Amino acid sequence: MHIDDLRSTDSATIDRASVVLVDAFRGISAAWPDLDAARAEVVEALTPGQLVRVARDDEGAVLGWIGGIPTYDGRVWEVHSLAVAPAHQRRGVGRALLADLEDRVRERGGLTLWLGADDEVGRTSLGGVDPYPDLLGALAGMRNITEHPFEFYLKCGFVLAGIVPDANGWGRPDILMAKRVSGARTGAGADASRPGGPV
């Protein structure tokens, strides 16, 4: 498997990445119902300053892709989107794409990766539930019902960071997750005399 940049001039790969997006999210999200919607998403991900990385097999077939968007002046990057072709899932492609994005973000001075993993169709125990008033308690007790990807992200070192209730309509939340990708403690607020400070 090779992972490299998706170029905005490479329309053949943009088309293949669009197919992967539609296929990967079929039945679990209404976000990309067809190739036109998916292509618009891939093209938007190619906005200058953002990252789009593509995983291919030795024959050049697109296995999956990941996008990263800088926020907070580049200190925090959003994972948006991540999709692995259904035929190639559970073979380490998603983990490799995330690890690659972490490296690229670290190279650019980023400290944190975060993402929102929607639950649009009751894939977690929070689907169809009113999580108020104890949002964090509801999040702490969340269980996976039908392979919601939060467990994939936990296995890749992310932690639960929050919940956006009703993000996709009543009882259909977005699950927020985060991961520190750089251990260096520098800049405002850093204190070299405390444990964990710069070395």
Ligand SMILES: CC(C)(COP(=O)(O)OP(=O)(O)OC[C@H]1O[C@@H](n2cnc3c(N)ncnc32)[C@H](O)[C@@H]1OP(=O)(O)O)[C@@H](O)C(=O)NCCC(=O)NCCS
């Ligand atoms: C979620 C997704 C990106 C994972 O990619 P993948 O290549 O299938 O995952 P990997 O093979 O790298 O899995 C790494 C680990 O996570 C686990 N895992 C993967 N998907 C999982 C899921 N949906 N639920 C629970 N565990 C999962 C794997 O079993 C593996 O565990 P292990 O290390 O104990 O063997 C991929 O399945 C996908 O594209 N799904 C549809 C779209 C989607 O949900 N994207 C994320 C939106 S936030």
